[in-house]
Amino acid sequence: MLRKIYILFGPPGSGKGTQAQFLVKKFGLPDVSPGELLRHEETMQTRIGKKIAKTMKAGKLAGDGLVKKVLLKRLKMADAQNGFILDGYPRDRAQLKFLSKKIIKKTDQLYFIEITADSRTIRQRLSYRRVCPHDGATYHLLNKKPKRAGKCDLCGTKLIRREDDYPQAIARRLRDYKTSVKDLLVYAKKTKRLIKLDGTAPLTRTRRELSKRLKELN
Numbered sequence: 001m002l003r004k005i006y007i008l009f010g011p012p013g014s015g016k017g018t019q020a021q022f023l024v025k026k027f028g029l030p031d032v033s034p035g036e037l038l039r040h041e042e043t044m045q046t047r048i049g050k051k052i053a054k055t056m057k058a059g060k061l062a063g064d065g066l067v068k069k070v071l072l073k074r075l076k077m078a079d080a081q082n083g084f085i086l087d088g089y090p091r092d093r094a095q096l097k098f099l100s101k102k103i104i105k106k107t108d109q110l111y112f113i114e115i116t117a118d119s120r121t122i123r124q125r126l127s128y129r130r131v132c133p134h135d136g137a138t139y140h141l142l143n144k145k146p147k148r149a150g151k152c153d154l155c156g157t158k159l160i161r162r163e164d165d166y167p168q169a170i171a172r173r174l175r176d177y178k179t180s181v182k183d184l185l186v187y188a189k190k191t192k193r194l195i196k197l198d199g200t201a202p203l204t205r206t207r208r209e210l211s212k213r214l215k216e217l218n
């Protein structure tokens with residue numbers, strides 16, 4: 001089976017999620033985000049989910065073993081057989097190794113999509129972000145205001161600013177991202193299948209650019 005794998009990466013606040021949604025619609029492939037998968041297992045209280053909860057309670061990040069498990073489980077599902085969009089993975093050298101050795105096959109068509117954004121834009125985007133703690137809906141105080149100030153459009157819950165979206169945390173996340181992406185960038189460049197997109201450009205333009213570049217790589 002010839003699979004198309006889109007590996008999407010970019011700093012927090014680069015608009016990676018929006019681009020992922022675009023790819024999902026355009027190609028009808030699932031958006032596979034290990035972070036989301038872990039949260040899902042936890043909510044559903046599966047066997048893996050309970051392990052995750054235990055690890056988190058101990059104040060640790062979910063280990064690589066758990067991430068591998070949920071990822072492999074997800075990729076076995078029917079809707080991922082023609083390909084998938086990998087979002088937020090790999091995050092370090094070990095994960096990259098796992099991806100290249102255990103997930104990617106010779107016949108797979110790979111597309112690496114790097115969304116870039118300058119740190120000023122990122123800081124602005126993230127510090128105006130508010131989320132609904134109930135359903136995860138996100139808002140932006142300038143660009144995507146909730147209909148009623150401070151309340152979620154979907155469920156009316158009071159919106160919060162995540163700890164992660166305060167200046168100090170943003171700076172730390174940007175540093176972490178730069179470190180974590182190094183190996184992936186080297187790898188992606190070698191394949192000559194890297195597409196760089198400006199995450200601060202108007203969406204219609206980035207989309208046109210992305211479609212064009214994807215066609216060129218086919």
Ligand SMILES: [Zn+2]
Pocket residue numbers: 132133134135136137152153154155156157
């Ligand atoms: Zn809500």
